[in-house]
Amino acid sequence: MFRFELQAVCAATGARAGVLHTSHGEIETPVFMPVGTQAAVKGILARDLLGDLDAKIILGNTYHLYLRPGHETVRKLGGLHRFMAWPRAILTDSGGFQVFSLDALRKVSDEGVLFRSHLNGDPHLFTPESTIDVQLALGSDIMMVLDECLAYPASHEAARVSMRRTVAWARAAVAHYRRHGMDGMRACFPIVQGSMYPDLRRECTEQLLELEAEGYAIGGLSVGEPRALSLEMTEITTPQLPREKPRYVMGVGMPEELPQYVARGVDMMDCVLPSRDARNGRLYTSEGRVSIKQAQYKDDPAPVDARCGCYTCQNFSRAYLRHLFLAGEISYATLATLHNLRRYLDIMREIRQAILVGKFPEYLKAAGSGPR
RNA sequence: GGACAGGUGGGUGAGUGGUUAAAGCCAACAGACUGUAAAUCUGUCACUCCUUGCGAGUUACGAAGGUUCGAAUCCUUCCCUGUCCA
Numbered sequence: 001m002f003r004f005e006l007q008a009v010c011a012a013t014g015a016r017a018g019v020l021h022t023s024h025g026e027i028e029t030p031v032f033m034p035v036g037t038q039a040a041v042k043g044i045l046a047r048d049l050l051g052d053l054d055a056k057i058i059l060g061n062t063y064h065l066y067l068r069p070g071h072e073t074v075r076k077l078g079g080l081h082r083f084m085a086w087p088r089a090i091l092t093d094s095g096g097f098q099v100f101s102l103d104a105l106r107k108v109s110d111e112g113v114l115f116r117s118h119l120n121g122d123p124h125l126f127t128p129e130s131t132i133d134v135q136l137a138l139g140s141d142i143m144m145v146l147d148e149c150l151a152y153p154a155s156h157e158a159a160r161v162s163m164r165r166t167v168a169w170a171r172a173a174v175a176h177y178r179r180h181g182m183d184g185m186r187a188c189f190p191i192v193q194g195s196m197y198p199d200l201r202r203e204c205t206e207q208l209l210e211l212e213a214e215g216y217a218i219g220g221l222s223v224g225e226p227r228a229l230s231l232e233m234t235e236i237t238t239p240q241l242p243r244e245k246p247r248y249v250m251g252v253g254m255p256e257e258l259p260q261y262v263a264r265g266v267d268m269m270d271c272v273l274p275s276r277d278a279r280n281g282r283l284y285t286s287e288g289r290v291s292i293k294q295a296q297y298k299d300d301p302a303p304v305d306a307r308c309g310c311y312t313c314q315n316f317s318r319a320y321l322r323h324l325f326l327a328g329e330i331s332y333a334t335l336a337t338l339h340n341l342r343r344y345l346d347i348m349r350e351i352r353q354a355i356l357v358g359k360f361p362e363y364l365k366a367a368g369s370g371p372r
Numbered sequence: 373g374g375a376c377a378g379g380u381g382g383g384u385g386a387g388u389g390g391u392u393a394a395a396g397c398c399a400a401c402a403g404a405c406u407g408u409a410a411a412u413c414u415g416u417c418a419c420u421c422c423u424u425g426c427g428a429g430u431u432a433c434g435a436a437g438g439u440u441c442g443a444a445u446c447c448u449u450c451c452c453u454g455u456c457c458a
Binding site: 033035036037038042043059061064091093094096097098100101102105117118119144147149191217219220221222223224227230248249250251252253254257269270271272273275276277279280282291293294295325326328329330332333 | 399400402403404405411413
């Protein structure tokens with residue numbers, strides 16, 4: 001049974017701690033969800049996610065898995081969990097973000113998104129209903145409705161038209177989901193859009209609330225806008241959302257931003273940053289960022305982060321990681337990703353603990369706003 | 373000893389009289405990255421100076437000379453490398 005249990009709320013900030021109950025395990029919130037777009041978190045194994053990292057939920061992507069290997073293939077092979085040997089929860093994004101990032105290849109209409117595969121140029125149509133069907137086939141625990149993620153900046157007019165389309169799509173998607181997949185074991189989240197316009201965000205939220213969904217997402221952030229705006233859009237939206245349902249801000253954020261979102265009442269986040277940055281040489285530590293490719297680490301015997309308990313930090317020096325990076329060794333990506341995700345997950349565990357013991361305001365203050 | 377081929381910036385390798393301080397690639401150095409078309413992408417990469425400009429000067433395509441208004445590019449000699457023949 002899909003259910004959200006609220007355990008504690010910070011009186012000063014509204015930050016929440018809870019548990020998300022799914023048929024693939026319990027997820028303590030606030031939570032950061034590693035991104036595993038193509039049925040794989042790039043660079044690491046499911047074993048790492050289960051063991052060292054102890055992640056409770058990861059993301060998969062409708063668009064990518066639909067194109068390759070194909071959702072029917074995944075269904076035949078026992079569903080996404082079995083396919084990728086991940087027994088815990090999976091949230092699948094609808095492909096709405098690809099509508100945004102693959103803009104040269106798509107055409108949006110009220111019906112849905114007509115796009116060309118980035119793999120071979122084949123034309124495909126995504127509708128609110130078809131993306132739910134794909135996610136049902138994958139066996140996702142939390143499905144996302146098809147939405148339109150608008151680039152920044154957008155005019156108020158364009159944002160309004162787009163937002164209303166997103167609402168219409170959300171209605172269609174949720175209705176379709178309830179006809180086919182509403183077994184109480186899963187969830188389907190609508191997504192609040194409206195670009196950076198408070199009135200549109202409010203209108204969108206209000207409309208989506210009528211759907212009485214299992215949870216709500218805030219989308220369309222981190223698309224190039226100033227960071228303050230992303231937080232502001234979150235801040236005006238969460239108070240409107242039902243207290244007893246989980247809130248998910250999509251595609252954020254940097255390590256130092258995580259507590260900021262939680263302070264605004266967010267329960268769930270995901271971001272490619274820790275995994276992508278790891279592969280590209282940017283490592284996150286309790287002391288700030290380390291660009292491991294820099295010459296200054298050539299002879300550095302210290303671990304990436306002396307206070308980190310991950311396998312990478314327990315065993316290897318910065319000099320070694322830099323060497324692996326420059327040498328193009330595959331193991332670099334593994335060690336670096338392992339560390340960055342551990343950092344993100346540790347931050348979330350610290351935040352949760354602070355909320356549970358009533359010390360989140362202090363945590364927030366200590367975390368400050370500088371890069372971590 | 374002889375016959376060919378060739379010597380270009382940290383490496384590789386284009387260029388064969390003038391938009392060439394010299395393509396591309398690699399290395400090196402720096403930067404970017406936010407629901408992943410990303411193990412990707414961008415910039416710098418001879419030295420000096422300033423009014424920081426598609427600025428000025430210096431040095432540079434094995435060495436030294438020469439031809440020319442002008443040479444990495446043509447000529448001469450020398451040095452070196454590779455392959456083959458004695």
